[in-house]
Amino acid sequence: DLLVGGFPCQDYSVAKTLNSSKGLKGKKGVLWWEILRLVQLRKPQFVFLENVDRLLKSPSNQRGRDFAIMLKTLGDEGYAIEWRIVNAAEYGFPQRRIRVFIVATRIKRGTSNLDPQEVILKKGILARALPLEKLKLAEDEIELHDTADVLTSKFNKGGGKSPFLNAGYFINGVAHTIKTVAKVADTPMVLGDILVPDSQVPDEYWIEGKRLKEWQYLKGAKSIERTHKGSGTKYNYAEGKMAFPDLLTNPSRTILTGEGGTSPSRFKHIIQTKGGYRRLMPIELERLNGFPDNWTQSLEDGSLISDARRAFFMGNALVIGLIQKVGTVLASEIRKTNS
Template identity: 30%
Template sequence: MVRKRVWKSIDLFAGIGGIRRGFDNAFRDEIETVFVSEWDVYAQKTYSANYPGSVIYGDITLKETKDEIPAFDICLAGFPCQAFSLAGKRMGFNDDYKGVCRGTLFFEVAEICEKHKPAVVFCENVKGFKIHDKGRTFAIVKQTLENIGYKVYAQILNSKDFGVPQNRERIYIVAFRNDIDSSSFEFPQPFPAEEQIENYLLKIREEKPVPAKYYLSDTYMATLRRHKEYHRARGHGFGYEIRDWNSIAGAIVCGGMGRERNLVIDKRQKNLVPTTHIKGEINKEGIRKMTPREWARLQGFPDDFKITLADVHMYKQFGNSVTVNVIQAIAEKIKEILDLNKKRKYVRRAPRKNEPK
């Protein structure tokens, strides 16, 4: 009997566990998460609710935190994207937030991987990361990984090409340790996007109408219309957007116009009595924002994913998260390479005493 190789992974900048979810889906019982780090206390709560028993460490920049990291094979690191986002200031490695330089958190990943020499390093970031500072930022990251002994692959993929109706482009970086033959590695190919908002959200929606609190007030809609007209007159494309049920959603993001850029018309709710404090009345057009559960679906999270916090936190968390479908598709390609390398000493340990070969 030959035991399955169980790959040990660490989940850095874990958020709510989206990257882990994709790898768990791909590797199934052949992966074990042995270390988790996430400093946002609300994300920690959601992570714990969905991965009971997880010990979650906070600040990964602290030596005492790094000292807790055991030996591992796969590093999962969705290091913070705000420093490189096209929607932000794009400060990159110079970005400073509350005393923590987010742009340099990648080098914490590099330091950890240089010490432990995992088989694979997996990173995800915003599309703008590739072009930040005329490509120099990405070049530094690639060179850093190469300098510590890795072959680097990177590609921008769009969530809408992997089974969810969301237009979300992100860059994915996969690095294999040099002694692993990764010459046949390829990123997954897009497949036809048959899913639309209506098919994806309404076919698995709750039987009852969406609660009235998700419907916008007529006063707020008037404000949104004025805001959009202001920018339209200046040739800008800013402002709210009502998505057709037969289309795909725009990228969901945690701040700014994240929710207002993905409004829908849903006239199922007949009780238009406000359940929260709003100015004016609920609009009569049926315009509402998507719910956190619908955002979860747009990110590929299953309906049994536990949503336990207030909406304000869940919108932020799903907006900051990854699309599980895309992660799973890449993880399956990574697993193919690791499976091909099983005969190498690293990936196939010698049997223990009295263990069948």
């Protein structure tokens, strides 16, 4: 009934530089072809996939090509495909984690007559799971009638930005895409809502006063002269200022896999409470993704997992409340299909 997957994101991720993002040709991105093979073999009613939003812009020299190939090859197997870039914080969760969700439905008789805007904004699986504001929106159409090998060489060659917007619907060789606006939750959670009391925070999570300047420097704006290894050309590497400390009144930034460990870092969260400045604990990272407390604490045999490893797990995880919302609608559709 349902194939679920989250193929590795390293070749698409925003954590990569533009020139090093290799997309479908990368060592990680090629797993897409295994997903397609499973679809061809099992022909599930539904396919639910997740990746970083950079997927819609990959690769750097042919923006949107990889996503066009995914739509084309999955569509050729008889599927209509919805996609949406979703920020978890907009739906009330305490983390600004942005991902693209892709839901493919095996085409049945009459499906081709659906209005693409109705699917994107109201009637589709993603629209019902993650509501949108009711706005009059301009729709772009992207024809993908060429074969995958032609798309590989020609799609958006030298065309600048990706033509795929944050939401869309692909059917019968045409991608319909719209810039949508999420219907924001009335009572959103924020970083401060998930913190444990200061009295329960171990000493190693508190930042010593003598190390505070290191954190402040890494979080601050800077311009550093560097030399290109290949050409020897000198250039300035610039970074903008980041919030220091992270605001407890806002959703958190995206958890990254390097969140753990005591060494100062630009990307780790630092908060300030009555007890001082400190890093986030694994239990708090679990809460930011919606997991039960201490979900990553130990293995099945009872052996403990290091805090750094637990942080790594949460940097690779999803905000499970979003998956639950989509899964609820999918479960309803599967029951209808099987009844």
